[in-house]
Amino acid sequence: MKSFDKEHVLGAAGVALFAYGAYQGLFVLPPEKFMSDVGRILYIHVPTAWMAMLVATVACFVAIGSLVRGGEAWDAALEASVEVAALATGMLILQGAIWAKPTWGVYWDWDPRLTTSAIMLACFAGVLALRAFVEDPRRRAAWSAVATIIAYADVPIVYFSVKWWRTLHQSFSNRETVAETMWNVVFLNWGALMLIATWLIIQRARLSLLSRPARLDESVAPAPSALVAGG
Amino acid sequence: MDGVIQGGWEYVWAAWGISLSMLASYALIVVLRLKAARSKGQS
Numbered sequence: 001m002k003s004f005d006k007e008h009v010l011g012a013a014g015v016a017l018f019a020y021g022a023y024q025g026l027f028v029l030p031p032e033k034f035m036s037d038v039g040r041i042l043y044i045h046v047p048t049a050w051m052a053m054l055v056a057t058v059a060c061f062v063a064i065g066s067l068v069r070g071g072e073a074w075d076a077a078l079e080a081s082v083e084v085a086a087l088a089t090g091m092l093i094l095q096g097a098i099w100a101k102p103t104w105g106v107y108w109d110w111d112p113r114l115t116t117s118a119i120m121l122a123c124f125a126g127v128l129a130l131r132a133f134v135e136d137p138r139r140r141a142a143w144s145a146v147a148t149i150i151a152y153a154d155v156p157i158v159y160f161s162v163k164w165w166r167t168l169h170q171s172f173s174n175r176e177t178v179a180e181t182m183w184n185v186v187f188l189n190w191g192a193l194m195l196i197a198t199w200l201i202i203q204r205a206r207l208s209l210l211s212r213p214a215r216l217d218e219s220v221a222p223a224p225s226a227l228v229a230g231g
Numbered sequence: 232m233d234g235v236i237q238g239g240w241e242y243v244w245a246a247w248g249i250s251l252s253m254l255a256s257y258a259l260i261v262v263l264r265l266k267a268a269r270s271k272g273q274s
Binding site: 027033034035036037038040041044045048052087090091094095098099101102103167196200203204206210211227 | 232236247
């Protein structure tokens with residue numbers, strides 16, 4: 001089987017698993033004790049949050065790889081993973097806003113978890129904007145890698161925000177506070193979303209490689225001068 | 232009033248619908264652009 005086909009198996013498996021998880025979350029599991037049916041939003045919201053943070057972590061490692069190893073493949077993977085991380089964060093914020101209206105009474109509050117998530121989206125969108133404005137491919141690769149690492153600094157803050165600042169957003173859940181049947185569907189949907197995200201990143205990286213007219217030197221990392229304007 | 236949210240399915244459909252639409256739209260755009268880039272590369 002060609003590698004091209006294997007990618008699609010990943011995506012198809014993700015879609016099939018996600019369809020099953022959505023069916024379980026929407027129609028099979030009972031309503032949540034206090035949130036009632038609104039709690040069904042959490043079967044996509046929590047997996048999306050984990051997906052956004054994990055893909056952002058992948059983007060950070062790829063950025064380090066791009067700086068150390070250099071080359072078009074690393075830069076394409078960086079572009080793809082940052083874009084998917086931004087997409088997931090955008091989904092996360094919209095889901096959270098929709099869930100917040102019936103539970104908190106407002107679509108948005110400047111709660112630390114929400115605020116740091118919005119900053120995360122702005123940071124990763126900023127990396128993509130930076131890529132759009134820098135024409136020199138070596139400089140674009142180096143600058144966006146550095147910007148991604150800086151943007152990633154917000155991700156642990158997003159994760160720990162509910163622990164550091166106890167405000168509106170609920171704190172961490174665990175197997176003692178959530179029924180096992182609910183946990184299983186959350187994990188199932190997370191796995192499905194990660195398969196889909198992996199497929200998307202591979203496809204987007206291929207597109208990035210095919211779309212660039214100028215070729216970076218595959219054999220060398222970005223020169224230090226590429227990090228300096230005018231260098 | 233028992234502290235339990237009543238109804239709310241419209242929010243459930245909105246959250247799932249918007250999420251799936253965003254994911255599907257992004258996937259479709261990437262696949263179509265990749266297909267166009269491949270056919271451009273072959274010509």
